[in-house]
Amino acid sequence: MSENKEDSLFEAPPLAEQERMLEAILFASAEPVSLAELAGRMPHGSSPSEAMVLLQKRYEGRGVQVAKIGQAYAFRTAADLAFLMRRETVETRKLSRAAIETLAIVAYHQPATRAEIEEIRGVAVSRGTIDQLLELDWIRLGRRRQTPGRPVTFIVTEHFLDHFGLESARDLPGLKELRAAGLLENRPPPGTKEEERDPGDPDQDELFEDEDPQEESEE
């Protein structure tokens, strides 16, 4: 190595060697390097521009390329491989319980106002939960309710139906079916007419079809 260095005082290293040097300098440098700078750093008599031609040719079609940036040179990732520099991790998460319940209420009672959702769930619905469902494009804003304050209503989207494999919201199983499926374990309290609560009943049919939200706010 020191011999190399001494040699270079008198004679420029072979072009192939200069190419190696270029390669190492461009690789390690924190910034693009100009030809003048390269000449300053390489042994006396070197011809960085000549070596650069070789180097560029060598990297043609490779995963990295020698790019000219202004008057300087640097290695750059080949444009077609840029996707390797992005790393997308797809994480599948279960929707939170709050979100599921809110979604279910919207689906079964749509159009539903936030107040209605809260009344049915028995707890406040956080802004984030609604936002998340909106973002997922599973619910969207329906017509404003024609009641004091004109509250916004929420309805489920086509995307929702798609995702859950439903043709329409009416295809959602009713309480009777839920119970039959063992999803409702508790016996209905005495005196409750099941039909009253069944979204499959004619009243609810109306709810789903009727664009006028007034009627379905009883519950």
Next chain:
Amino acid sequence: MSENKEDSLFEAPPLAEQERMLEAILFASAEPVSLAELAGRMPHGSSPSEAMVLLQKRYEGRGVQVAKIGQAYAFRTAADLAFLMRRETVETRKLSRAAIETLAIVAYHQPATRAEIEEIRGVAVSRGTIDQLLELDWIRLGRRRQTPGRPVTFIVTEHFLDHFGLESARDLPGLKELRAAGLLENRPPPGTKEEERDPGDPDQDELFEDEDPQEESEE
């Protein structure tokens, strides 16, 4: 026909293309990239280890080289071109003799407890010495020794291997000779009860002989 289509969806890119990808990923990172990470970043079905063989061959004798560090790979400039790199040279704090010796003891005797380091050096190891090596990320905590007091052990890191240009701890200079000369044995001073000391050190064998030292030291 449809089978064809499916094939192409899951077919790995040609090896030459994989090699380009490796090249791009390794060029983009200053830190060694593990085969597992490479596989994770490359298209499904790629075989980074196969492509790596091609890549290593391609860069043989070049100004930059593919270095293997543990189970990971990185491009590093060729050592013979160091004289060109004065600008990039990192001025490191000069290590004390105590730190250098402690490092060597950890490297060759790993996993090594503080008591073992002190026994070999014949003096107490100051907190600062260990701290300095930990800070340089050249040593780290290994498993606790299964002896009374369960003392912590120290082992060298991947960063250490990278810094000193070692593929694994097995490549430590003079390791074989030291082993053959019995100088890496934990020889109890005469008169000590054998059972008080660690009977053999299975961890050490793992670190030096296993094909996969990285995995072994995982906590």
Next chain:
Amino acid sequence: MQDADSFVSGDVAERVAAETLIVDVDGFEGPLDLLLTLSRTQKVDLRKVSVLQLAVQYLAFVEKAKELRIELAADYLVMAAWLAFLKSRLLLPPDPTEEGPTGEELAAHLAFQLERLQAMRDVAARLMGRDRLGRERFVRGITQDVTHRKVITYTATLLDLMQGYARIRTKDEFRPFVMDREAVLTMEQALDNLRGMIGFAGDWTDLISYLPDGWSADPKKRRSATAATFAATLELAKEGRIELRQDDTFSKIEIRKRQPDV
């Protein structure tokens, strides 16, 4: 075991060496380091080092330090005491009755320690002399960070949805116990009601007639009101304000104001 000659002949040279070492006493990293330095004056392979000779050198060093009133750290003195002991063991013929390791064993271990320390120093030097990152080998100067993007997809199945809805409705069905308070007459309410009316109940009157207004039509309310009113009458009877009677099982229960004792 060392023959006496070589140990005596080396004596003067060692003392000279020890004196030069004295000046540098702070430069040693402990007694083992000093012993290693001393062993070099023997100019032999560490495996063949004369531990006896070394012990003598070391003790001479400590003596000299004392003469020069140089304060040596405790571990130097501990080592001196131990080496003095070792020296006597090595010089005296072994006592077969004595317990513990022989002088040779102790000497061999010290030689091993010295050799091992020297070996570690040698490899440390080799290690530091390698082509090191940032000195001879360099990392990529312009790195490109991988942009990590976490894409979170949320999933829910129809079953989740149905279970969620079922959960809410089930919760709802528990609610009557709270909500249906309207259909429950508490004993306090019944008592208040009774107290207001009892003053007028001079004659035996059916308990049912004391049910508050609006509590006798709805069977649910009626049940609750009857039970509460009955419990209230028991309470009032306990207080001694009314009397209760029932002629027969399941016949009507009648109450009246307690008659003043005749």
